[in-house]
Amino acid sequence: MGLEEKEKYRKFCESEPVPIFSQPWWLDVVCGPDNWDVLLFEKGGTLWASMPYYVKKKLGFTTVGMPLLTQTMGPYIKYPAGQKYEAKLTWEQEVMEYFIDKLPSFSIFSVNFHKSITNWLPFYWSGFHQTTRYSYVIPKGMSFDEVLKNCSNDTRRRLLRLKELGIKAHEEYDAKELYKLASMTFGRKEMEVPYSYDLLNNLIQACTQNNSCKIYFADDTEGNKIAGGLFVYDKNTVYYLVGGIDPAKKNMGAMNLVMFEGIKFALETGREFDFEGSMVKEIEKYFRTFGAVQVPYFRIYKYKNPLIRLYLCLKER
DSSP: OOHHHHHHHHHHHHHSOOOGGGOHHHHHHHTOTTSEEEEEEEETTEEEEEEEEEEEEETTEEEEEOOTTOOOBSOEEOOOTTOOHHHHHHHHHHHHHHHHHHSOOOSEEEEEBOTTOOOOHHHHHTTOEEEEEEEEEEOTTOOHHHHHHHSOHHHHHHHHHHHHHTOEEEEOOOHHHHHHHHHHHHHHTTOOOSSOHHHHHHHHHHHHHTTOEEEEEEEOTTSOEEEEEEEEEOSSEEEEEEEEEOGGGGGGTHHHHHHHHHHHHHHHTTOEEEOOOOOSHHHHHHHHTTTOEEEEEEEEEEESSHHHHHHHHHHTO
């Protein structure tokens, strides 16, 4: 693929509800303009499907994988009008088999597919494997009162307590403060932040230019930012992407206030809210308290080198 295909893809994304994580401008930031490419499925003079991919080379191995700060990629498929269910599955098989055949040579393939892709059989038939991951989603069309009703009792009590304490949330595009709070959160767990400040800042700038993000902070009564969150969105969904909290104020529950700002924005604009998933037990428990619906999505993977397969299997234990 080359510049001509990428230009076709950019125009395709302008007319189709391609998820934000597969948008060309997003990939330019998180992958680098020269480190991603895209497969396009055309038939009858119409572009029907796309599959962007990120390539990373290290120690002689080529990985088709997930860039930082990116939840899902994989295929996006447009369907001909009036297809029956059987015809839809046949169409998916044709599209996916085309993509599989056109993938670049790789040592490792590990990609999270968007939750809208529920059929991965063509990849299975081609020797790929799958593991199910989960996110939590608040469906569009709900009122904020309905969301509160579905929340845990503790989450509702925290919200009332925050109001009593005078803790307020506001919108502010301050990448440095957000990264500072995220660093505090990782530091409390004795972990390094997996992404750099420059990457986060560049992504926020790109999202702002494309009208695709909101940043909310919660302030204490002295005006100090004690929690913050970055929410990115496309035509259908608002995603919680990055968050952080001052560990000294963690028990106040200010992050709940930030989350509710993101949820309210989603509901008010006719979008669903996606907590962007976590397989970490403590984080999953926290997301669940907001009364969201558990939604599966697939990680599709294939390791061509048996030593790599063994190493990664041991690493994931």
